[in-house]
Structures are given as structure tokens and as C-alpha cells.
Amino acid sequence: MQFHHTVLDNGLRVIAEVNDQAHSVASGFFVKAGSRDESTEVAGVSHFLEHMVFKGTPRRDALAVNRDFDRVGAKHNAQTSEEDTFYHVTCLPEYLPQAFDVLSDILRPNLAEEDFDTEKQVIIEEIRMYLDNPMSVAYEAAKAAHFGPHPLGQSILGTIESITDLKVDQMRHYFAQRYSPSNIVLAFAGKTDWDQVVALAKAHCGGWQGGQITRQAVPPRGTGSFQAILRAEDQQQTIIGVGDAPPLESSDRYAAQLLATVLGDHTGSRLYWTLIDPGYADGVEVSYQDYNQAGALFTFLSCDPGETQANLGRISEVYRAATAEGITEEELTQAKNKVLARSVLRSERPMGRLASLGFHWTYRREYLSVAQELEAFSRVTLDDLRRILAEWPLLPMTIVSVGPTTDVHAPE
Structure with a gap:
């Protein structure tokens, strides 16, 4: 290529x-x-x-x-x-x-x-x-x-x-x-x-015209607030937690993506084994989103309304354990294998490469080949994950709960 x-x-x-x-x-x-x-x-x-x-x-x-x-x-x-x-x-x-x-x-x-x-x-x-x-x-x-x-x-x-x-x-x-x-x-x-x-x-x-335009990309800081929205007609409770994370300009975005995979991938993650496998929740996932001069770690949860508070406690326990004890070598290796495989499979199609090419060039004026992208994920170490957890704490999160109960509060 x-x-x-x-x-x-x-x-x-x-x-x-x-x-x-x-x-x-x-x-x-x-x-x-x-x-x-x-x-x-x-x-x-x-x-x-x-x-x-x-x-x-x-x-x-x-x-x-x-x-x-x-x-x-x-x-x-x-x-x-x-x-x-x-x-x-x-x-x-x-x-x-x-x-x-x-x-x-x-x-x-x-x-x-x-x-x-x-x-x-x-x-x-x-x-x-x-x-x-x-x-x-x-x-x-x-x-x-x-x-x-x-x-x-x-x-x-x-x-x-x-x-x-x-x-x-x-x-x-x-x-x-x-x-x-x-x-x-x-x-x-x-x-x-x-x-x-x-x-x-x-x-x-070539004939298009227009002047220069800029964006004032000011780094935000999350509020860590809590909100409960009543939707009496819903059958499940839907909860989203948000925490700050590395921005897209930072090389730490690779470690943040791997951390999200370890904690909340849709299969085989810590939250999967804690909430999905025992039947406490219908769905739980963690997603890292990078923005211009900002980043966010989203935690998504859907469950029976009666299990909401207990599940928030379980998520909190998983996050506290990760912060206190760190991530294991086995977990990091598994996360890398998942992310690398998905990157390769996506990149086999020109459309899969197009988005990566365009967004990298838009914000970083940088070309990353597939091999370079894979190498960037492969270089992430356990020390990198420990540093991310220290610099971008998982807790407290901003939390919004939507559903038939408002008898919910932020986990202690």
C-alpha cells in the first residue's frame, strides 16, 4: 500500500x-x-x-x-x-x-x-x-x-x-x-x-471557495453529577455513567481503548462476568470515545429496575478493584488480541480504512498504516494501564438513570 x-x-x-x-x-x-x-x-x-x-x-x-x-x-x-x-x-x-x-x-x-x-x-x-x-x-x-x-x-x-x-x-x-x-x-x-x-x-x-474557520477546542472537565429521569412506561432501567479519559491527540488513547475492553467488552470482560453471566443485568458495556481535546469513558447498563442499585454497586466494586489491584497480564493480552483482530478485520475493506485515514488526518495530520496502528496497541504495558487509572480515575462518574424507578443514587 x-x-x-x-x-x-x-x-x-x-x-x-x-x-x-x-x-x-x-x-x-x-x-x-x-x-x-x-x-x-x-x-x-x-x-x-x-x-x-x-x-x-x-x-x-x-x-x-x-x-x-x-x-x-x-x-x-x-x-x-x-x-x-x-x-x-x-x-x-x-x-x-x-x-x-x-x-x-x-x-x-x-x-x-x-x-x-x-x-x-x-x-x-x-x-x-x-x-x-x-x-x-x-x-x-x-x-x-x-x-x-x-x-x-x-x-x-x-x-x-x-x-x-x-x-x-x-x-x-x-x-x-x-x-x-x-x-x-x-x-x-x-x-x-x-x-x-x-x-x-x-x-x-478545485473551484470551491471559502475562508478559514477555526474551532475553540477547550478541554472539559466532567461534573460527576447524578440524575434520575422517570419513564414509568419503561420495562427496564437504563443507566449511563461517564468519566473523563485521554483526548484523541494523546497517545494514551491506545491504553484507554484496551482498558475499556478489559473492563467492559461485550464478552469476556470483568463486567461481563460480574453482571451478565450471573444474570444480574441484560446488558453492560464500556466504551472509550476520543474527542478533539477531550475524551470520555462511557459505561452502559440495562437491567431490571429492582437490580439497579445493586448493579451500580457491583460496577463500583469492579472499578475500585481495577484501580487498587491493576489489570493482569492475561487480561491485557486478551484485550490486545480482541482489538488487534477487530482492527485487521475492519481494515480489510477500503471503507473500513477510509474512516481511520480521514479522521487521523483531520485531527493529527498523521498517516497510520494498519501495521503502525497494531504496533501502537501492542506497545501498551501494564504500567501504562496503571498510569491511566491514576490520571483518569474511573470513579466518581457522572451517572444518569432512566426508567420506571427514581429510587436510585450514586454508589458509595
Whole structure:
């Protein structure tokens, strides 16, 4: 595999990992625009804009966008997070010019008022759908509680009120700022030719205009608060705990990922054997999330309401034991094997490599080959895990409980 990178005259950064052994090619635009970049007045605009991008351009209406992707058998999608909006397509190498023509075209959408008014109702229904989901309610509330006034606590979807009040001119202004070429990384992975992708980028994106935009990424500090939300209609109790963790800029992110795997992987972890195997809980998992100048360790729990307090105590006991006694060599080896295997399996597909390439370059201006990524995890030692546990304590956590009981409190 060969890695290449360049910057177009307008500031668009273009990267590619060329793999002649692949049978497909993936391409994606990584726009540094997410819910943390929004003011309260336009909460949810990043995600709303992601929808609007597919509603038509000066060259295509919404039907033509889908039709032209389908004509070449391309698989396309997009997603919005707290920090980014990611548009991507995967296709056979011979159809990259046609597929990229559509993908690049939609990144300069019409943002027509009629489409805006129609799609607004779709967004509102999506928000209502997530409000019916206990885990989604708990996750949004946990982020808001943990990060407090920090923009990472803002909802990706926004609220029914913020979307209802949003005006198309506000979206157009946000687009003009955040979708500047200097705020976007264009990545390719798979079977392609570097000269070809540079030519495609120049032909389709070279004329894009826009100024410089920055993000004030201030490191947050979690609140450690507790909140119980009553949902009498729920059958289970849903709990999410959040603790601070290393940011994405730190090399400690590898140790944090392995620690999360040891503590709360969905199989064979400490919490699995403590809560799932004995039947105390239906689900428990720990997930490490890295952000720009921030990080978080999320603990997810779903169980019978009557077991909630006892399960919080069990989780607390597991975390206290890990802090006091450390992690064993056997546990670290098992966690490494899991993480390395998943990394390799994901990387066998160009689409699996695309996300890693794009996000690494967006935030670290760094290329990591699969081998380099595996080596970074392999280098983590027990001392590294002990240091992470000391510098980023597991307890106390911010905790949000959602369900039919509010007779819950933070574990002692």
C-alpha cells in the first residue's frame, strides 16, 4: 500500500491510501462540523444539513442523486457526530469517476427553502423517534450532565424547539462557514490511482471557495453529577455513567481503548462476568470515545429496575478493584488480541480504512498504516494501564438513570 497527500490551491486537503490488492475503492469528505460547533440558536443544524445535502444541487435533484449512485452500484451514506460530518461512497474502481462526480456534487447543495421546510418535519420525527428510545434519552442526558455547558454536551439532533425555530438562512450561513474547503479532508482508500484521484479532486472541487474557520477546542472537565429521569412506561432501567479519559491527540488513547475492553467488552470482560453471566443485568458495556481535546469513558447498563442499585454497586466494586489491584497480564493480552483482530478485520475493506485515514488526518495530520496502528496497541504495558487509572480515575462518574424507578443514587 502507498500513501499520498496534497493540498489544493483552495485549501482542500486530499489523501489516499492506494491498495492494488483491493477490489473496491472508497471515497469520503470529512467536514469538521458537528454539534459542538453550533450555537444554541442553531442546535441540530449540522445533522439537519447532512440531510439537506442529499436534496439536490444545481445539477441534480434528489431523485437524480440516488439514481446516479444506483446506476454504478455505489453504496453511499453520511453521518454526523459531535465533531464531524462524514459523507462517503464505495464502488468498483472502474466507476469511481461517476460515483465521485455525484459525491462531490452534493457537497455544494441548493439548500432550497421548499426542501428545507419539508425535511424539517423529517428531522422532528427523527427526534421524536429517539425520545421513545430509553438508551438514546439516557445518552443525551448523560452527555449534557457530564459536560455541562461545554459544547460536547450539546445534542447532535438538536431539540424539537431548536429545529422548529431554525431558518434556512441560518443553515446557509453555517454551511458557508463550515463547508469551506480548508475545513474539509477528502480521502480515498482502495484500488485506485493517485494521479486519477488528484485530477478528480481538482476537476470537481478545485473551484470551491471559502475562508478559514477555526474551532475553540477547550478541554472539559466532567461534573460527576447524578440524575434520575422517570419513564414509568419503561420495562427496564437504563443507566449511563461517564468519566473523563485521554483526548484523541494523546497517545494514551491506545491504553484507554484496551482498558475499556478489559473492563467492559461485550464478552469476556470483568463486567461481563460480574453482571451478565450471573444474570444480574441484560446488558453492560464500556466504551472509550476520543474527542478533539477531550475524551470520555462511557459505561452502559440495562437491567431490571429492582437490580439497579445493586448493579451500580457491583460496577463500583469492579472499578475500585481495577484501580487498587491493576489489570493482569492475561487480561491485557486478551484485550490486545480482541482489538488487534477487530482492527485487521475492519481494515480489510477500503471503507473500513477510509474512516481511520480521514479522521487521523483531520485531527493529527498523521498517516497510520494498519501495521503502525497494531504496533501502537501492542506497545501498551501494564504500567501504562496503571498510569491511566491514576490520571483518569474511573470513579466518581457522572451517572444518569432512566426508567420506571427514581429510587436510585450514586454508589458509595
